[in-house]
Amino acid sequence: MIQTGGQQHEQLSSTDQKIQEFIQAFGSTDAAISAIKHFSTKPKAPSIYANNPVIMQVKDITRTYKIHRQKVEALRGVSLEVHTGEFVALTGASGSGKSTLLQLIGGLDQPTSGSITINGTDIQRLRDKKLSEFRNQTIGFVFQFFYLQPFLSLRTNVEVPGMFRHVPRKNRSPRAKELLERVGLSEYVDRLPKELSGGQIQRAAIARALLNEPKILLADEPTGNLDKRNSEEVIKLFQTIRKELGTTVIIVTHNPEIAAQADREIQLSDGVIV
Amino acid sequence: MIGFVDALTLARTKLRAKRILLIITVVVSGLLFGVLSTALFVATGITRSTESFFTKALDNRYLVEVQPNIPDDILGYGDGFEEPSKEVVEQLNSMQDAYIAKQKSIYDKYKLPFDKTTVTPILQANPFGGKDGSGNPIKIINRDSPVYQDYLKQRKQAYIKTAKNTVNDLKKIAGPAGATDYYNTRSISLQAQSTYLKDGKETFKPKTNDMSTVSYMDYLTSNVKDTTYVFTDQTLIKRFIYPENNIRKQTKDAIPVVLTTQEIAKMFATELGIDKRPTEPAAQVAWTKDLQQKANGYVYSVCYRSAGETALMQKTMQANTEIAEKRNDKNYTPPSLQYNLPTTPCGELTVKKDTRTPAEKKEAATQESIQKDLGTYQPLDRRLLKFQIVGSFTLADVTGQAQNATAYISYLLGPQYTNGSFIPQQLYDALPANVQNKDVLSQTGTGINADYELFENAGIKNTIVSFPTLTAARDFIKNDACEIYSSDCNKPFKASTYGSSYLAVDEISKFIQSIAPIALAIAMTIATIVIWITMARVIIDSRRETAVFRALGAKRRDIASIYLLYSLLVASLIVIFMLVAGFIAASVVESLFSPQATDLAKVAYGVFDDLEPYHFIGIDITALGILAGCIFGISIVAVLPPLWRNVRRSPIRDMRDE
Incomplete structure (x- = not known):
């Protein structure tokens, strides 16, 4: 028994060792599990959008922060291409760098090295004014916590990106109303956000992101604060938008079910795509 | 760049955040400036009412009393207190000698012995002491001496010859300054x-x-x-x-x-x-x-x-008292000439008893003649x-x-x-x-006023000058004359307001001008700090919102305009609060004092009909505008430092705080 036991122990040890080596290769347990999940999912058929022109090209970007005098490498050489109209999910554990990547793409932050070309523009070369215009007109942002103005009606909230673009009210106001109708909030156009549910607010926030007809919609955990039903509705809305408007959608999520609904899932781990 | 209306829309939403802090800011700053605006309302009210009161009461006639500036030494102010110079002493002594000689000749005329020690000395030892270099007491002028009066008169006459402060001289100065009329005044004292x-x-x-x-x-x-x-x-x-x-x-x-x-x-x-x-x-x-x-x-x-009869009255009253007191004193000899006090109002004194000897009567007659010759005889007269x-x-x-x-x-x-x-x-x-x-x-009086006519006949006299405007009167007093009580005046005339204190309005505004900058500085400093704290708090609390706006495409300038507008909105609230608080406080003052002051104004000039109410509330748009401007100014100053820090922040940092 003891012998047998000893053999069993040896066998276990060797399996254990292999697992340890496996995990070490990925850097962390989470990353390893993600990788397993990734490889275990059935490879998707290439989407019809894969043949569209490349709208965004990320080339070997790194992003290093200094937090309390310590260097933190959030991204360590990430490259990817996204095609027009694609629906891409950025996934990864907390701290994997997915939000950082999204913010760099959105022109809210600058990479330490590498380049990001969106719609033919190298956005690192843009200064504040042009970069603001780029965010305003090319990118639409959707946030996890919605960030609507609590004391403004939904319509005015949706109009805000138009205000920064100096779009006359007579042009932007009907469009805001139309967008709110489109996201199913026609009854709430002149209501305040506090009168709405989380899902409704997020839909209004999506309407806001669409006001200036952006080429790319960036959503950072858009369903992170929503229940399952509302999450599904929001994702469905993204897909409709992509389908009807041809808008490229990139969402950050750690919900595998949502990621599964994207054309492509790009997984990050410790600042690299895995 | 964001449009004004849109920036205003977004700025207005800020007013609804941090309400308590906002209320404290508006109330504290509003009250501080409210005190100033109250003072301003009231001061404007008083100034305007006083001005309009004077315009009406003075009939557009701003009177200035002008006195010729005659040097003190000409009027003899220092004489009798200070040691006179050697030259003056010599002159006085020779005048005294002449006076004694004249007296002696008159006494000689009546064949009477003359005792020169009875003549009032021109110089006397300083009653307050002091000795000169050789140990003799310091001698000063005896103002009671008739010779001194002559000496003073001579000095005045010499001065008048070259004086540059006659009415004609005055007209040359006051005329170009806008004076329209000149009036004489003359005081009498009996x-x-x-x-x-x-x-x-x-x-x-x-x-x-x-x-x-x-x-x-x-x-x-x-x-x-x-x-x-x-x-x-x-x-x-x-x-x-x-x-x-x-x-x-x-x-x-x-x-x-x-x-x-x-x-x-x-x-x-x-x-x-x-x-x-x-x-x-x-x-x-x-x-x-x-x-x-x-x-x-x-x-x-x-x-x-x-003067003669007054002296006789006094003497008679004294004698009557003495006679009554010593009724039973056998050694007492009553005066040989006694008078009755008048029995009718302002009546003549009548002789009660005359037991004078012929020699006494002759002596009295001689004394009268001598006084007449000397010019010191005082006749008996009454009116x-x-x-x-x-x-x-x-x-x-x-x-x-x-x-x-x-x-x-x-x-x-x-x-x-x-x-x-x-x-x-x-x-x-x-x-x-x-x-x-x-x-x-x-009759104009005695002493210093004794030679009033001397000056008056030379045209050197007090004159009331009329100016058609307050400004002209003020400028004349300020620029062309000294203050009435100034002791080191180098100008030919001294002047002051006459009949009313119409320049008190100037006093008020001068007072306000002296105190306003200090009060304003204090209010501005405190308000700046309060607004600064609020702005900084609101801006820090809105960092995420700023980041969201930046994500939605706001430029730094857009963010800056939103917060600048926000600070101006806060300033507007403070201005409104200040005006309302100031107006209410001034209205309280108005209701408390206006009826009283109106009555006082009526009493003051004895004008009872159609006198406009005296108000304690007045609106000075310019001054209020300056106050409001200060509030807007400090609001901008207060928002700039936190705003500067805010727009330089990376939006991503504030996003990541989540």
Whole structure:
């Protein structure tokens, strides 16, 4: 028994060792599990959008922060291409760098090295004014916590990106109303956000992101604060938008079910795509 | 860049965040500036009301009293106190010698022995001590010496020859400054020689001249007793004289006078049935009206006796007392010449008993002749003078000006003179000569005023100058003359406001101008700090929102405009609060003091009809605009530092805080 036991122990040890080596290769347990999940999912058929022109090209970007005098490498050489109209999910554990990547793409932050070309523009070369215009007109942002103005009606909230673009009210106001109708909030156009549910607010926030007809919609955990039903509705809305408007959608999520609904899932781990 | 209306829309949402902090900011800053705006409302009200009051009451006539600036040494102010120079001593001694020689020759004429030690010395040892280099007492001028009076007169005559402060000189200066009219004034004082006849009766008691216990107000209201009046052009005191149709009581057998209501009440309360002067302004209006009715045309009498007769009266009173006291003293020899005091008002003294020897009588006659020769003889003369009240005014009590608001207003608006009685020149001139008593009423006094005529005849005299605007009057006083009481005046004239304190408006604005910058600086400093704290708090709390706006495409400038507008909105609230608080506070002051002040204004000039209410609230758009501008200014200053820090932040940092 003891012998047998000893053999069993040896066998276990060797399996254990292999697992340890496996995990070490990925850097962390989470990353390893993600990788397993990734490889275990059935490879998707290439989407019809894969043949569209490349709208965004990320080339070997790194992003290093200094937090309390310590260097933190959030991204360590990430490259990817996204095609027009694609629906891409950025996934990864907390701290994997997915939000950082999204913010760099959105022109809210600058990479330490590498380049990001969106719609033919190298956005690192843009200064504040042009970069603001780029965010305003090319990118639409959707946030996890919605960030609507609590004391403004939904319509005015949706109009805000138009205000920064100096779009006359007579042009932007009907469009805001139309967008709110489109996201199913026609009854709430002149209501305040506090009168709405989380899902409704997020839909209004999506309407806001669409006001200036952006080429790319960036959503950072858009369903992170929503229940399952509302999450599904929001994702469905993204897909409709992509389908009807041809808008490229990139969402950050750690919900595998949502990621599964994207054309492509790009997984990050410790600042690299895995 | 974001449009103004859109920036305003977004800025307005900020007002709804951090409400408590916002309310504290608006209330604290609003109250600070509210105090200033209250002061401004009230000061503007007072200034405007006072100005419009003067415009009406003074009939656009801003009077300036101008005095020729005669050096103190010419008037002999230092004489008798300081050691005179060697040259002066020599001159005085030679004049004294001449005087003694003249006296001796007169005595010689009457074949009388002359004792030169009886002559008043011109120099005397300083009663306050002091010795010169050789140990002798320091000698100073004896002002009682007749030689000194001559010496002073000579000095004045010499001065007059080259003086540059005659009325003609004045016209050369005041004319270009805008003066339109020049009026004479002339004061008379028969204080030592006149007695007020109460109920027409003359009472006899020794004259005292003790001014030490008399207050300024008492002094200004003892003109009836002292027979002190100022002859003044009727135009200048027109508003004090009772209206023409009311002077039906005026008889042409008395000298018209204008007295203060204070003196009328003091002197004739019983005769006229006047109550005690009330303290309430509204009651004062009724009291003044009543007094005017009752005093109008009232005639009182004064007995004038010449210096010689006054001296004889005093002597007789003393002798009568002495005779009565020593009735039983066998060793007492009563005077050989005794008089009876007058038995009729202002009557003659009659001889009671004359037991003089022929030699005594001759001696007395000789003394009289000598006095006549020396020019010091004083004849016996008396005159019953009748005065009639034809007007009155209420003198501002300058002593109470700082006590309370009503006292200040009455000081501000009330007539201000250094005398309390007038004789209107034109009314006087229209009287028959026997009523005028010109020979008596032209006496100007003794001492320093003794040579008044010397100056007056040379055109060096006090003049009242009329200017059509307050500005012209003020500029003349300020630029072309010295202050009345200045001791180191290098200009030919001294000047001050006459009849009213119309320049008090200047005092108010000067006071405000001196205190306003300090108050404003304090308010601005505190308000800046409060607003700064609020702005910084609001901006820090809105960092995520700023980041979201940046993500949605806001440029730094857009963010800056939103917060600048927000700070201006806060400033607008503070301005509104300040104006409302200031207006409410000023309205309280208005309702508390306006009726009283209006009544005081009525009493002050005796004008009871169609006098506009005196307001304590006035709006000075420019000054309020400056205050509002300061608030907007500090709001911008207060928002800039936190805003500067905020727009330089990376939006991503504030996003990541989540």
